[in-house]
Amino acid sequence: MRQFLLATTLICTAAMAAAQDAALVVGISDYDDLSDVSRADRLVAAGAALREHGFSIKGGRNLDVDDLFSQARVFSDEAEDADRIVVALSGQFATDGALTWFMGQDAPAPQDFTVGQQGILVQTALNALAQASQGAVLLLGETEADTDYDTGLSAGIGPMEIPNGVTVVRGSPEAIEGLMRYALAVPGGDVIATARRTRGVDLSGFVPDSLTLIPGDAAAVPTERVTLPPELTAAASGSEETAWTAARAADTQNSYARYLDAYPQGANAANAVSRLAELRRNPPNPLRDAENALGLSSEARQAIQRDLQIMGFDTRGIDGIFGPGTRGAITGWQEQNGITANGFLTRDQIATLSAQATTRATQREAEAAAARAELERRDRAYWQETGVPGGESNLRAYLERFPDGLFAAEANERLGRARATAETNAAAAAREAQLSLDAISLQLVEARLSQLGLDPGRVDGQLDDDSRRAIRRYQRDRDLGATGYLDQATVSQMLVDAFR
Structure with missing residues (x-):
């Protein structure tokens, strides 16, 4: 009996090793024309763990339409022979009420006649999943935006014809990333149980009591890999205080929104609304926070603005306030220097800018001195042509060319005397005529x-x-x-x- 079990295990293991499993994982956060989708691209990093368990992964972060179609075609070919298939899409969707498309990063606002050229059809992904013999899961990370495109299309996911044996999980990009990271791509991870513990996630299609796509002993896996973060599960814990503690610990828009979904009249609802509004007005920005951590004084910020001005980037004032003008100047300087252009400075970048400005200021001073010397040479030469011979016309010609020249005071004085003499002569001539x-x-x-x-x-x-x-x-x-x-x-x- 023991030999039979061992043989069976070896046969199953060999079959598993020989199986070709396919995954299409795409996360798009930064759209050119459509609204950005926060955290959607993190799905790709979470799904990378599938490769360790025999999956060939296609897709990527922020794919444009051409790359999206290219990756989908390769995935479709691989899915024909796959035993386990995963499709995970997180970003912007468009629907006409019957069909749904997942939009590429550079897709314009969808239009009914061309939407098929701007994104992949979700139903096609479902049809590919139907070929799996040992497990098929479709993860869809979507926003809550309700946008009409005035073309018969709207943002979101419409009805789907889900083939037998295909499990569909829908939720926020953050929740779908969590399911991938802590359940689907984990040996022994139960997709169904984890989805049911995750706030705001919907299950449809094939929904058994449990679904483990990657076999393994979940008990042997470190707890942190199979336990969802508190911000994804606290709202379902049944304890308002626990939910509030988790929301404050995460301190994100999603965490406070989940708390309010679960406890709209809760004891901390007013605080949650206030903090959520603050985060929406001024969302966390790691780059800004890192710059603020430098503790730059107003004088230091003014010095940076002067350095940017010296380097030819207009900050629209030197006041120690990093407004749009200064941020634009920083971005321009970063682009010129091959640095990631984000408009925020690091300590090393400030040092580089200061050194460049010092060098440039020295160069400009030398250039200015040379220009002044040349101007003085031309000034003296022209005075020899005009001022030395004298005469009102010559003096006026000199002042027209060099109004602030070396001899401007003398020229003006001589012209003044000439004008006074002319006025005196005119009066004297009048008296003579009388x-x-x-x-x-x-x-x-x-x-x-x-x-x-x-x-x-x-x-x-x-x-x-x-x-x-x-x-x-x-x-x-x-x-x-x-x-x-x-x-x-x-x-x-x-x-x-x-x-x-």
């Missing part, structure tokens, strides 16, 4: 200036530049206003001089 001197009188003036040796030029009754220069000399010698124009005082003085 004298109404005829050509003969002007000839007498020029003759008198000539007699005094003041060189008025040709004595012709025309007061030219030489005449004006002689008049100024005469006025200066006699302490009269030296304008170069005749006025009553100048003419009177000439008459007095004529009789001496």
